[in-house]
Amino acid sequence: MFLTLDQVSVSYPGAPAPAVQAVSLQLAAGQLGVLIGPSGSGKTSLLRAIAGLEQAQGGRISLGQVLLDGPETRIAAERRRIGMVFQDFALFPHLDIAANIGFGLHDASRQQRLRRVDEMLALVGLEGSQEKYPHQLSGGQQQRVALARALAPEPRLLLLDEPFSSLDIELRERLAQDVRQILKQAGITALMVTHDQLEAFAIGDVVGVMQHGHLEQWAAPYDLYHRPATRFVADFIGHGVLLPGRLVQHDGRPAVATALGDLQDVSAAALQHIQAHGPAPFDVLLRADDIVHDDASPFKARIKRKSFRGAEFLYTLQLASGQELLALVPSHHDHAVDEWIGIKLDVSHVVTFPLSIA
Numbered sequence: 611m612f613l614t615l616d617q618v619s620v621s622y623p624g625a626p627a628p629a630v631q632a633v634s635l636q637l638a639a640g641q642l643g644v645l646i647g648p649s650g651s652g653k654t655s656l657l658r659a660i661a662g663l664e665q666a667q668g669g670r671i672s673l674g675q676v677l678l679d680g681p682e683t684r685i686a687a688e689r690r691r692i693g694m695v696f697q698d699f700a701l702f703p704h705l706d707i708a709a710n711i712g713f714g715l716h717d718a719s720r721q722q723r724l725r726r727v728d729e730m731l732a733l734v735g736l737e738g739s740q741e742k743y744p745h746q747l748s749g750g751q752q753q754r755v756a757l758a759r760a761l762a763p764e765p766r767l768l769l770l771d772e773p774f775s776s777l778d779i780e781l782r783e784r785l786a787q788d789v790r791q792i793l794k795q796a797g798i799t800a801l802m803v804t805h806d807q808l809e810a811f812a813i814g815d816v817v818g819v820m821q822h823g824h825l826e827q828w829a830a831p832y833d834l835y836h837r838p839a840t841r842f843v844a845d846f847i848g849h850g851v852l853l854p855g856r857l858v859q860h861d862g863r864p865a866v867a868t869a870l871g872d873l874q875d876v877s878a879a880a881l882q883h884i885q886a887h888g889p890a891p892f893d894v895l896l897r898a899d900d901i902v903h904d905d906a907s908p909f910k911a912r913i914k915r916k917s918f919r920g921a922e923f924l925y926t927l928q929l930a931s932g933q934e935l936l937a938l939v940p941s942h943h944d945h946a947v948d949e950w951i952g953i954k955l956d957v958s959h960v961v962t963f964p965l966s967i968a
């Protein structure tokens with residue numbers, strides 16, 4: 611692994627609890643990692659510890675074969691060869707784009723510097739912008755220049771802290787895709803912080819969810835969505851509700867009984883997880899895409915709210931018991947609020963949690 615964090619903790623003087631608590635994660639060379647989590651969960655503090663701007667009070671941080679931070683070692687921030695892009699991405703307004711990008715290339719000759727600036731502008735798709743000034747570029751273009759500036763000195767690792775948060779939503783979505791492509795093309799290993807789940811999924815090979823300084827899960831986006839490790843992750847990532855379930859036998863095979871029928875394809879791993887809860891009932895996670903509209907189904911739900919999302923409607927449904935559910939339904943099925951529709955389950959991964967003791 612290229613970047614390795616082993617039990618890293620960060621505390622601020624006088625704070626009641628550590629901002630980062632025993633976080634371990636790994637990134638392979640060339641991988642893009644993303645940290646998401648609520649405000650104050652410790653994402654920025656972790657990034658700053660990796661950069662060397664904050665001292666880790668416990669644990670180890672290694673990059674390649676080099677121990678950056680450990681019990682007896684501490685390499686200064688400026689010697690870590692780590693690039694950073696922050697949310698305000700302040701470019702120097704009085705310097706042209708070439709000078710902005712070449713700013714960190716202290717040891718290069720003028721010719722090397724110009725060549726590197728050209729390469730970086732080509733990488734971010736802004737060829738020919740050398741002599742422009744930041745105010746002549748759009749927000750998205752300025753952010754690309756900030757990326758080019760961070761990549762120019764060939765950092766071993768790039769850290770990005772909410773790099774798109776000052777841009778409007780449409781631009782953010784487009785730029786997220788572009789940035790992933792640029793970073794992959796540059797072969798750089800990067801770790802980014804964002805608030806935005808879609809952005810995390812668009813960019814990350816691996817995504818981590820933080821809460822109260824803990825890393826709750828560090829996994830591929832698909833696994834995070836379909837196999838959330840904790841209730842918090844299940845709730846934080848995507849639309850989901852929890853429905854009571856219990857283990858039953860269906861034609862001699864284990865199944866999970868719910869108010870919407872039995873789930874029959876229970877994997878061995880899910881079964882093991884359920885059995886570890888003991889014989890008690892448990893909660894089953896149902897995502898909006900696990901619930902399918904089917905007029906022939908005996909299970910009916912009332913449409914409580916609906917929101918149009920282009921290709922789909924996100925319906926908030928209510929069962930006769932009062933239990934609410936979410937369902938994504940193709941938008942050619944346009945039903946009215948208060949209408950009762952047939953629904954059935956189409957769950958590919960059964961995810962369960964022990965009942966919480968309220």
Ligand SMILES: Nc1ncnc2c1ncn2[C@@H]1O[C@H](COP(=O)(O)OP(=O)(O)OP(=O)(O)O)[C@@H](O)[C@H]1O
Binds near residue numbers: 623652655
């Ligand atoms: N310099 C500091 N001194 C004292 N406490 C700090 C400092 N920086 C952050 N904290 C505290 O550490 C905790 C984690 O903050 P951090 O900024 O790392 O979270 P975050 O997840 O990045 O939040 P956000 O998404 O709002 O940026 C918070 O409780 C915060 O108040």
